[in-house]
Amino acid sequence: MSPRKSDATRRRLLDAATADFAAHGIAGARVDRIAADAGVNKAQLYAYFGDKLGLFGAVFRLHADAVVNAVPFTADDLPRYAVRLYDAALERPELVRLAAWARLEGVVTDNQVTESPAVTVKLQAIAQAQRDGRVTASIEPQDVLALVLAMALTWSAVGLSATAAPGDPSAAHDRRKRALAQAISGAFGAGRG
Amino acid sequence: MSPRKSDATRRRLLDAATADFAAHGIAGARVDRIAADAGVNKAQLYAYFGDKLGLFGAVFRLHADAVVNAVPFTADDLPRYAVRLYDAALERPELVRLAAWARLEGVVTDNQVTESPAVTVKLQAIAQAQRDGRVTASIEPQDVLALVLAMALTWSAVGLSATAAPGDPSAAHDRRKRALAQAISGAFGAGRG
DNA sequence: ATTTTCTAACTAACTAGTTGGTTGGATTTT
DNA sequence: AAAATCCAACCAACTAGTTAGTTAGAAAAT
Known part of the structure; x- marks a missing residue:
């Protein structure tokens, strides 16, 4: 999408989200916890990924290939x-x-x-x-x-x-x-x- | 526990809980939805099963035995x-x-x-x-x-x-x-x- | 009459999502 | 070069709605 946005912040969010979604699932994951673990403000999370499900989708797509393809x-x-x-x-x-x-x-x-x-x-x-x-x-x-x-x-x-x-x-x-x-x-x- | 408690109410709660837990998991299940689907007041649910996890445990044990026996x-x-x-x-x-x-x-x-x-x-x-x-x-x-x-x-x-x-x-x-x-x-x- | 079963209403804490405003560095204007 | 402008990235604080769990008391059963 926007090439200007900080890749580091995006990556930290994806890493924290991967851990939280893997541990607790979609319903069990907590947006506040993910943002805190990533050291990123929650509003940033929403700016980058839209909503909770959008964040899960990004995490899932990122790893989906690795699951079966790597x-x-x-x-x-x-x-x-x-x-x-x-x-x-x-x-x-x-x-x-x-x-x-x-x-x-x-x-x-x-x-x-x-x-x-x-x-x-x-x-x-x-x-x-x-x-x-x-x-x-x-x-x-x-x-x-x-x-x-x-x-x-x-x-x-x-x-x-x-x-x-x-x-x-x-x-x-x-x-x-x-x-x-x-x-x-x-x-x-x-x-x- | 108490032998007096209505088996019918208990059963309706377990049926509704089975459906909700199976569909949404523990974190995704909703106590209010389970009570409403069972046609039972929420406070009854807590009287019978203690808390949400206790209800899940009861549901799980009930069906684990069933599948093993069946x-x-x-x-x-x-x-x-x-x-x-x-x-x-x-x-x-x-x-x-x-x-x-x-x-x-x-x-x-x-x-x-x-x-x-x-x-x-x-x-x-x-x-x-x-x-x-x-x-x-x-x-x-x-x-x-x-x-x-x-x-x-x-x-x-x-x-x-x-x-x-x-x-x-x-x-x-x-x-x-x-x-x-x-x-x-x-x-x-x-x-x- | 007393115990048990049931219920509506309540609460304290939590949840996803938003808002209005700040920062710091790059670009443009003078 | 200095001042003015711009803009993506950032954040504290907030909102509106939801959640698990509780309470005080009515209704029913014994």
């Missing part, structure tokens, strides 16, 4: 892709939480998720891997992708199981990653089914 | 268990949403999830199925359970993919269930690994 997708090697996602979710749990909250609070629709270019590209890559005989052809690409994502995020903040934390013993991380890679290999490997 | 666990046939969970999540999406919100808002800890009797029983059943050679022994029971749960809830409100709805064409449900059953069979079947 991790390179390899349809030929889904186990490794899933492990990379596991690591990414571990390193930046706030991204997963933002996405989960956006879904629950209804600010992103199904169509926005399924019809995004990032998803379309992945589906095509899976279809190609199926034609090449590297991924089982008996499960639709959309379901392969959905299941791989769900499995990779099993131990994330979204999951209903114990959440993985960076401080966990590395043996625990290795154990989960092996389980994940092996389960995905068995589920989608072209050898069977 | 879906029988079959360690020998994990694909079918997962499909039953898919159906249960489809029929009662509010249960999944309640659980997701409870996790995100931090009112249930990891230990409460992993150390509950319901989970312990399932883990032992999986270990037995592994000894019987009906489930792959190369993945720990806790990870088998975590992955099966995550996969079954791929298309639920928790998932990051498109959400399944009761109104979807039955072909779509069948397609997802086949994908789910096949993926779980491949991932945890004892034939491989």
Whole structure:
């Protein structure tokens, strides 16, 4: 928008907002707290982002690409892709939480998720891997992708199981990653089914 | 507590609270709205449940038990268990949403999830199925359970993919269930690994 | 008559969003 | 060069509405 506005202030607001929205969701986040944490006056926040939902949208868009895009997708090697996602979710749990909250609070629709270019590209890559005989052809690409994502995020903040934390013993991380890679290999490997 | 208090009023409050908490989460739910929807005065709500969080706790415990009792666990046939969970999540999406919100808002800890009797029983059943050679022994029971749960809830409100709805064409449900059953069979079947 | 269940009205604190005005540095005018 | 002007960035204080939780007492039940 306005190129003159201070990038530093904008950035501080986005950082503070990311933390607060990730921790408390949209309804639970507090505009005053975000402004205070950023060391910025509340009126500035409104000048930059319009309203609370506009601020969330900016935060979400900023990280949305990073959630799914920063991790390179390899349809030929889904186990490794899933492990990379596991690591990414571990390193930046706030991204997963933002996405989960956006879904629950209804600010992103199904169509926005399924019809995004990032998803379309992945589906095509899976279809190609199926034609090449590297991924089982008996499960639709959309379901392969959905299941791989769900499995990779099993131990994330979204999951209903114990959440993985960076401080966990590395043996625990290795154990989960092996389980994940092996389960995905068995589920989608072209050898069977 | 007091055996005299009207069960009908209590039930109406729990029903209204279930809907509101499932739709908006704890921070987003409104005590006045819940009381109005239940046709009960707000002061009654506080007499029955103490405070907002106490009401959420009651709602959560009520449905957590229900879902555990409603879906029988079959360690020998994990694909079918997962499909039953898919159906249960489809029929009662509010249960999944309640659980997701409870996790995100931090009112249930990891230990409460992993150390509950319901989970312990399932883990032992999986270990037995592994000894019987009906489930792959190369993945720990806790990870088998975590992955099966995550996969079954791929298309639920928790998932990051498109959400399944009761109104979807039955072909779509069948397609997802086949994908789910096949993926779980491949991932945890004892034939491989 | 007394206990229990219910209710309207209340409050203190909090919330998102606004207002009117200040600051400090760059640009223009003299 | 000095004075006048401009403007984006900034802020303390405020508003109007909402929130969880309380109270004092009426109605109903036993």
